[in-house]
Amino acid sequence: DTEVTQTPKHLVMGMTNKKSLKCEQHMGHRAMYWYKQKAKKPPELMFVYSYEKLSINESVPSRFSPECPNSSLLNLHLHALQPEDSALYLCASSQAQGLAAYNEQFFGPGTRLTVL
Amino acid sequence: EDQVTQSPEALRLQEGESSSLNCSYTVSGLRGLFWYRQDPGKGPEFLFTLYSAGEEKEKERLKATLTKKESFLHITAPKPEDSATYLCAVQASQVNFGNEKLTFGTGTRLTIIP
Numbered sequence: 001d002t003e004v005t006q007t008p009k010h011l012v013m014g015m016t017n018k019k020s021l022k023c024e025q026h027m028g029h030r031a032m033y034w035y036k037q038k039a040k041k042p043p044e045l046m047f048v049y050s051y052e053k054l055s056i057n058e059s060v061p062s063r064f065s066p067e068c069p070n071s072s073l074l075n076l077h078l079h080a081l082q083p084e085d086s087a088l089y090l091c092a093s094s095q096a097q098g099l100a101a102y103n104e105q106f107f108g109p110g111t112r113l114t115v116l
Numbered sequence: 117e118d119q120v121t122q123s124p125e126a127l128r129l130q131e132g133e134s135s136s137l138n139c140s141y142t143v144s145g146l147r148g149l150f151w152y153r154q155d156p157g158k159g160p161e162f163l164f165t166l167y168s169a170g171e172e173k174e175k176e177r178l179k180a181t182l183t184k185k186e187s188f189l190h191i192t193a194p195k196p197e198d199s200a201t202y203l204c205a206v207q208a209s210q211v212n213f214g215n216e217k218l219t220f221g222t223g224t225r226l227t228i229i230p
Contacts, residue, residue, distance in 0.1 A: 004159075031216045042203060042220035043160065056217060090159050094216060104150055105218060107159035 003027075004108035006091050012114045015081060021111045023074040023091030031096035032074040033105060034066060037088045043107075049074060050096045081115045088112055118143045122204055122221035129194055130229050137189040137224045139204030147209040149187050150218065151180050154201045163189075163202075194228045201225045 004025045013019050023032065031050050035043035048056035049068040063085075065077040074091055092105040119142045129135055141149065148167055152160035164173040166182040173180045177198065179190040189202055205218040 006159075033216070042205075042222055045217060048216055050216065088157065092159075096216060103148070104162050104165045105216075106162055107152075110157070110159045112157065 004091055004093055004106050006089075006108035006111050008111060009109065010112045010114075012116065013078065013081065014116050015083075017081075018077070018079045020078065021076040021089055021091075021113075023076075023108055024072055025093040025106070025108075026072055027093060027106070028071075029093035029095055029106075030071055031094045032068060033092040033094075034064075034074070034076050035090040035092065035107075037090055037110070043090055047076075078113075081113075083115050086113055086115045118206060118208055118219040120204055120206055120219050120221035122202075122224050124224060125222070126225040126227070128227045128229060129191075131195060132193050134190070134192045134194070136191070137202055137226070139187040139189070139221055140185060141187070141204075141206045143206045143208045143219070145209035147207040149182055150205045150207070151187070151189055152203040152205065154203055154223070156201075160203055191226070194226075196228045196230050199226055199228045 007022045033048050034046040036046055037043045045058050046060045047066045052068045063080050067075040088110045090110045091108040094105040095103045121140045123138045148165050150165050151163040153163055154160040164180040169182055169184045171182050177192050181188045201223040203223045204221045207218050
């Protein structure tokens with residue numbers, strides 16, 4: 001099973017709202033990722049968790065707050081977003097072994113976020 | 117800094133007309149090169165991983181090859197359902213804990229005309 005699931009599929013929120021995106025995988029992967037993708041652009045890395053610890057934060061604004069409650073789940077908490085944050089948010093997972101991860105990342109279907 | 121350049125940006129082919137997509141890369145030691153297919157509004161779908169120069173992988177009408185500077189995705193006798201954006205990504209071989217970062221190219225938008 002190479003499935004990564006994400007909920008919700010679509011989300012519309014106002015700039016004062018607080019919402020969360022959820023991601024789940026059951027492939028035994030110990031590295032999980034959040035990406036942001038704008039139309040006709042490649043995915044842009046936001047955060048990486050390795051063994052449930054935050055290992056990469058690509059200078060993402062604090063209005064995005066990631067959380068990895070366990071090895072299968074990844075959340076992205078959203079607060080006080082701006083209209084320019086509207087995008088497709090993708091979760092991915094991969095093997096993470098030893099001191100460095102390797103192998104392919106498997107992506108979820110994404111959450112289409114619209115900030116009004 | 118790792119860099120990935122894909123060409124062409126867009127490609128329109130007649131059904132059955134074979135062609136190749138190019139991915140040129142500059143990386144400080146290649147750990148892996150990955151090809152993905154992405155349909156509009158959906159997440160990227162994994163296609164291939166290539167690890168060393170000379171390696172080739174095939175899946176249905178697609179064949180990926182790798183040299184020390186570039187990778188090609190060859191598509192043979194394409195069908196309309198092959199229309200998608202094809203993304204190439206590289207991972208460097210830096211041995212740092214948590215260094216699972218991929219560097220993506222901007223993709224090639226492939227359209228197959230019936």
